[in-house]
Amino acid sequence: MHGFLNLHKPNGLTSHDCVARVRRLLHLKKVGHGGTLDPKATGVLPIALGKATRLLQFLQSDKAYHATIRFGVQTTTDDLEGDALKADPVPWLTLDAIQAALPQFQGTIQQIPPSFSAIQVQGKRLYELARSGVPVEAPVRTVEVHHVEILDWRSQDFPELDVAITCGAGTYIRAIARDLGYVLGTGATLAALSRTASSGFSLSDSLTLETLESQIQADCFEPIAPVLALQHLTEWRLPADEAKRWCQGQRLPLAPTLSQFAYVRVHHEDGHFLGIGQPVCAEAEWLLIPKLVFEPQF
Known part of the structure; x- marks a missing residue:
């Protein structure tokens, strides 16, 4: 079985779970995920x-979220x-x-990831260092936030803001919540998060674990074909003889x-579908090299 599953991750489970x-x-045996979600x-x-x-690295990188930001509260994570750390109305x-x-939180921005995150520093995850009490500075990252839209606003002692955010890979919504609170002088933290789109998959088409199990029991589960998940990549077709040579590792004009x-x-x-090719320029000639041969016919 080879393909993709658009899973609707539930509250309380890690991506690894x-x-x-x-x-x-x-x-x-071979199962992997594209883009970690917090438990x-x-x-x-x-x-x-x-x-x-093997194709995870070639999926679309943009993501979309619905987030709830609570003001007046700051936490360690x-x-x-x-x-x-703070709770003032x-x-x-x-x-x-x-x-x-x-x-100021849209466009190309600088962001310091949360101390409790999966980023590696000195060979260890930040959350591992934070749990062990080792003081460490998270590296500043440049990320892309394409759009932030306000969905709802609840004025109260600890006000809450619902927003829709579209962004590039590596963006921490927790960091946006934290930094927005800092700019406003109130402190803020992320109260809820749902990823509505990732790697070309949308929430409306996702399957829960329960639905997946039911489909497997009914013998009707069909993974998403790799080519459907790679529609954002331009297609290039090769004649039979060139396709064979390309799958054998040869470069083609x-x-x-x-x-x-x-x-x-x-x-x-x-x-x-044969795989992923990479255009390269060699001696003023553009060539197509095999980056990943997925399923040759030969």
Whole structure:
């Protein structure tokens, strides 16, 4: 079995837990996920099955979230899972003040990841260092936040803001919540998070673990074909003789019009998906090299 599963991750499970559950349900050794979600976060968790695990790196990188930010509260983890550092009511906070501050969190921004995150520093995860009490500075990262839209606002002692965020890979929504609170002088933390889209998969098409189990029991589960998950890549078809040579590792001449792409989706002339090609320039000639041969016909 090779393909993808658009899993709706439930509250309370880690991304690793979900992979383990899928592995047991499908009796499949090779299972991986694209983009970690925190245990309390829900929503789209792309799962790769079988040989499709090799394709995770080529999926779309943009993601979308619905988040709830609570003001007046600060925690060690920048969400409600951590210990409280501050909890002071801020009923005076207005939506106008938030709207004025939000533009600085859109576009290309600098972000310090939460101390409790999976980023590696000196060979160890930040959350491992934080739990052991080792003081360490998280490296500043440049991330892309495409759009932030206000969905709802609840004015109260600890006001809450619901937002929809679209962003690039590596963006921490917890850090946006924390930094927005800092700019407003109130402190803030992430109260809830749902990923509504990731790697080209959407929440509306996702399957819960319960639905997946039911489909497996009914023998009607069908993984998403790799080629459907790679539709964002430009297709390049090869005649039979060239397809065979390419699958054997040979470089082939490439149309200069495709040189603008980092990768292309390579197919046999009959439509069969062969793998991922990478355009390279060698001695003023554009060539297509095999980056990943997925399933040769030969």
